[in-house]
Amino acid sequence: MIKILKYSIYDLMRGRWSYIYSVFHLILGYVLLFLNNDVSKAVITLxxxxxxxxxxxxxxxxVMYYYNSRDFTELLLAQPIKRTTIFLGQYFGASISLSLSLVIGLGIPFVVYGLFQSAAIFNFFSLLLIGALLTFIFVALAxxxxxxxxDKIKGFGFAILVWLFFAIIYDGILLIVMVVFNDYPLDKFALGATMFNPIDLSRILILLKLDISALLGYTGAVFQKFFGTSLGMFAAIGLLSIWIIFPVLRIAYKSKRKDF
Amino acid sequence: MFSKRIFMRNNIFKLNWGTASYGLLLKEIYDADIFNNQFIQNTIGVNAEGSNRINFENNNFINNGWAIKFMGACYGSRLVRNNFMNNAFDIAYTGNINGNIFDKNYWSEYSGYDLDKDNIGDVPFRPVKLFSYIVNQTPETIVLLRSLFVDIINFSEKVSPVFTPDNLKDNNPLMTPVQ
Structure with missing residues (x-):
């Protein structure tokens, strides 16, 4: 598996997209820091x-990587290599190269602008960690x-729909449910509902570390009580890991049974 | 609380930052004048409840969670020539407009234009965002703070107001901060 992983990372490094992605983050980081020069404020914008x-x-x-490397995958399948090895290798290759682009692209400008002297260093690293976890989760789902x-088009469409669901529609549904059940105590519900969406969970985790968490009021206090403890923090990271583990297990399961 | 004709001038309300902290709490205050004060980094800058005919002039509301929260039964207040800068929510409001006046304030979130260069924006500014209205109704929805969905509904409400009070607006928003 390590060999496949290595090959797919090399393959992606040779391709344009991971460079474009990291250059995008590089420019983004520089522009943000150039505009407000304050590392801790830039972290919030980020x-x-x-x-x-x-x-x-x-x-x-x-999705793109899977469909584009189909020919190569079929060639590999003709070799005496286990199927799970091939697909998991490709999956980890894609997610590791994307996470690397993220960490390097954002890391360089912040280090240049004096991250290590700033108080925001811990927040910045948790931001990067959460970004990397989100990358792993969504590449696995894709x-x-x-x-x-x-069918390529169907796959693309469905993948975009999944992203749309987690990023926007889920929050909409949550908002409607909370407004409708206004008369009931909703704190525990809000806590539970954010757990089932990796994007919401990451947003809350980062918000709680920032000053702005005081705005969350009583509900925020419930969250703080839960995530503030080491148990809650482990639970949150554990939940995000579950979001990686189950899709990965399904990749392994699905790839064994797939007809090529 | 329960006082009439108070003058508050040149005070600084700063760094009252916590889940139950206020810069200034007004309850049953009548005919007060609040001039030239600084409200900086408070969770809630001013919390007004049952307070009538209060004049806010030349105050600076900077980096607050809520700049001013009108909790209800507030009649005939005037907010003129104040600076609202970088607050998470500028105004939270319940109920009707009740004769409260917002005029000639500077709002850092104002995105209108000024064609005749008289330093007054040509498009009215609506300080109450839809999300701030929803949070007032259902406090727990605050967990959706900074989510993409909230930005989208705020934007659509800004384009065509449906839920927020229609006449709660600043007709003459300033383009540059009041000195």
Whole structure:
């Protein structure tokens, strides 16, 4: 598997997209820091971008990579290599190269602008960690979708729909449910509902670390009580890991049974 | 609380940052004048409840969570020539407009234009965002703060107001901050 992983990382490094992606982050980081020069404020602005863009790019890139490397996959399948090895190798290759682009692209400008002297260093690293986790989650979901649909267009459409659901529609549904059940105590519900969406969970995790968490009021206090403890933090990271583990298991399961 | 004709001038309300902190809490205050004060980094800059005929002039509301929260039964207040800069929510409001006046304030979130260069924006500014209205109705929805969906509904409400009070607006928003 390591060999396949290595090959797919090399393959992606040779391709244009991971460069474009990291250059995009590089420019983004420099522009943000150039405009407000304050590392801790830039981290807050970065939050919105990481939460929306990394899942989107992970989804599109995952689907694209699967469909584009189909010929190579078929060639590999003719060799005496286990199927799970091939697909998991490709999946990890794609997600690792995307996460690397993210970490390097955003890391360089922040280090240049004096991240290590700033108090925001811990927030910045948790932001990068969450960005990387989101990349792994959404590439895994995209791979699942691509494995399930022969048709490229269907696969793309469905993948975009999944991203749309987690990034926007889920929040809409949550908002409507909360407004309708206004008369009931909703704190526990809000806590539970955010757990089932990796994007919401990451957003709350980062918000709680920032000053702005005071705005969350009583509900925020419930969240803080839960995520503030080490148990809650482990639970959150564990939940995000579950979002990686189950799709990966399904990739392994699906790839064994797929007809080529 | 329960006082009449108070003058508050040249005060600084700063860094009252916490889940239950206020810069200034007005309850049953009548005919007060609040001039030239600074409200900086408070969770809630001013919390007004049952307070009538209060004049806010030349105040600076900077980096607050909520700049001013009108909780209800507030009649005939005037907010003129104040600066609202970088607040998460500028105004939270319940109920009707009740004769409260917003005029000639500077709002850092104002995105209109000024064609005749008289320093007054040509498009009225609506300080109450849809999300701030929803949060007032259902406080728990605050967990959706900074989500993409909230930005989208705020934008669509800005384009065509449906839920927020229609006449709660600043007809003459300034283009540059009041000195």
């Amino acid at each position: 939050l919105n971008i990481i939460i929306v863009l990394t899942p989107l790019i992970g989804t599109i890139f995952g 791979y699942n979708i691509a494995l399930s649909f022969e």
